[in-house]
Amino acid sequence: MPNERLRAAIAAGGWTHEALGRKVGVDPKSVERWVNKDRVPRQAAALRAAELLGEDVHALWPALRQPRRARAISPELVALYPRRADLPIAAYIELFAQAREQIDVLVYAGVFLHEGYPRLNELLEERAAAGCAVRIAVGDADSSAVQQRGQEEQFGHGIESRSRLALMHYRPLITVPGVQVRTHATTLYNSVYRADDQMLVNGHVLGVNAYGAPVWHLRRVEDGGLFDTYAASFDAVWSTTQTVEE
Known part of the structure; x- marks a missing residue:
């Protein structure tokens, strides 16, 4: 045809x-x-x-x-996308919409979510009202880690500005029961988007903006596997975060 x-x-x-x-x-x-x-x-x-x-x-x-189907390396690897830009926003939104217990977002900025889906805050509020625990960790724009990432990606102060913009997007959620919005100053090796037992992990590559780096879709099927590794990484970062004041 x-x-x-x-x-x-x-x-x-x-x-x-x-x-x-x-x-x-x-x-x-x-x-x-x-x-x-x-x-x-x-x-x-x-x-x-x-x-x-x-x-x-x-x-x-x-x-x-269409994502490339992952070879049978791990039963937890659902799909592999060569670039984040290859993954439609709908994939993130559908993942969050299906969550019943937990939503975690770990980024430096990740403003593409709000830009691509302006109702994101409303969706997160709805999930929190239904009993889902929501944790959002964005980069501290004044931290050396965020500033270093800008230099490595040759993005200059752009990443700092986008971190501030991300916090501005999420700020209305600070007073919403069930939602926690915090900042972190860690070196971020991956961005993580979790919904219950599914997770999208956006790898970070030196000199490459996040939208040009790969994403792997994980589904938890066993203890101590890939999913648990990245979930534990999120918890480790979360333990260092700072609460955002109203």
Whole structure:
């Protein structure tokens, strides 16, 4: 079946298969297969082509949204996403919405959640009202750890500003029963988003913004496994946190 969305984008931009292939760095026959046989290009080629065409890469190739199924390395590893940007916001929201006992968020900023889902605070309030314990830990913008991360990611003061913005987003929850909002000054090796026995872990990579680093989806199935390792890491950070004043 042809990829009609791609065909239309190529035509609208006045591209030929040869010209697009040359700019992307692939053979024109590959572009022809993308169009006529709905072949899915490699991630790098797809991103470059979408940029040239002025289109959303997932609109052109929806299959790129799908996580790679994890090999049978661990029964707790549900899926692996090469980049956080490959994971739709809906995945986080669905995870939190299903929580019945516990929601934990450990980040330096993570403002993409509020930016992508403005009702996040309302959702967390609803879960807390239903008896779910909610713990939010964001980075202390004045800490050396956050400032160091900005330098490592070549993001400068951007991460500090985003940490302050994250705290501003979460501040209305400070007085909500069942919700705790705190700041931390630890070196953050991973961002953690937990809902009961499921967890999304966003690895941190030196010199790479968090949205370009991988995410693994874990489900707790055994004691002492991967899930418990990251849960214990959250608790270790939580023990060092500072309460945010009203």
